Amino acid sequence: MTKKSGSQIAKEGFQSERDIAHKFNNWKDDEDSRQWLEIMGYKLDEIKSVKSLTIRNNKTDIQVQILKKDSEHIDAHNIQVKSLSNSRGFNQIDKRWIDTYQKMWKMPDNIAKLLKYYTGELKRSDIEKNRMYLNEFSSQQQEDILNFFKDNKIWIICDLLRGRGSYTTEWILVVQKTGKTRWILQPVNKVINYYSEGEVFITPKGNLKIGKVSMQRKGGDKGKKSANMLQFKINPAKLFEI
Template identity: 50%
Template sequence: MEYDLLKIEYVKALKLSGFKTDIQVHITVKLKEAIDAQNLQVKLVSNPKGFNQIDKRWVDKYVEMWNIPVDISTILKRYTGEIKPNILAPKDKRRMFANEFSEKEQSDILLWLNNNQSFIVSDILKGRGQFAAEWMLVTQKTKSDSIWILKPMNFCLNYFGNGIVEMTERGNFKIGKITMQRKGGDGGRNTANMLQYKLNPAELFDIE
């Protein structure tokens, strides 16, 4: 964070919940009246290929956040399973995969994702308001050691979110290095029909 360690008088970390910021660090600098506050998002990874959920909500929550039009929200709800498939013989009777939508629907959803890419990436990674995350701290434990890396959130927004928007071979959507998919799991509970976003924070270890 580019502080002069010799000038730091006191550091206190506060754990938060319900925000993109997991830890808020208060830094008291000698001869400085104000206390700096830095918001950190913490990602714990167990292996180099471990994917990490960065956001999950019901589609209607995203509709409120991003003013998603009805035709796009309907596609997303069929994708997650809130609305059952409207095609014959879907691969999964509970939901539809990206490549099972009509060509027009595929074009519409990809266009909408492209047009709103920056808003989506910022909200699911950084968040908004007083507790928006300013840094990403990634830690990984191995049998013999533990490593960590700290990157500014603006760097992470560009690294993870600035790629192309596309459909994957498995029938999901990707926004740069971020995967958008049906949550699934949850023992068959209806929360499996939520929309989630995932990425691999361990990739930051490979950046020089």
């Protein structure tokens, strides 16, 4: 059913997460949200009410609360929204300081230190450049980095896409606005499995590929310290192909 929904064409109401929450709240008259509810496993004639609200500063952008006619229990579903304006654009899924990732993933000190050289948070005294690329490290150092991400691949991608805590993502809604707007709604476990496919390797440009997830230095920010954060990206448009 989620595969079939991928080619559905929407007419309007996809400008922001708030618009999508409004579509859920207007589920009785909104065709897109009715299809979303069916994808999520509900029979429309069994639904008593739907309430949707936006969530800030979490992996989840929208929480949809559903009450069925035969139950007093409210089902809460957390949805992450990815909006695309083109077919090839990469979308940031996570960005933090390396110290934070070290705590999250129990990263060894030597790996954290190498990644700080990679982002430019630490500077080596024996070179003039502000940062290093992964393919500039020694063969052993590159192997150590690769082994860490290989050994923790699924755990890491789960954190990047689903997150932790009370607002962990259950569904990912991708909205692509190129000419006609289309959307696809996929369960997060399926999304995690998809982006986990593939090897862990250092790219020719000296960045890291973890399955279908790209890791790189954040950069930009007009030279601010935040440019030295580590970020992870995916191409959400690929979900239309699975």
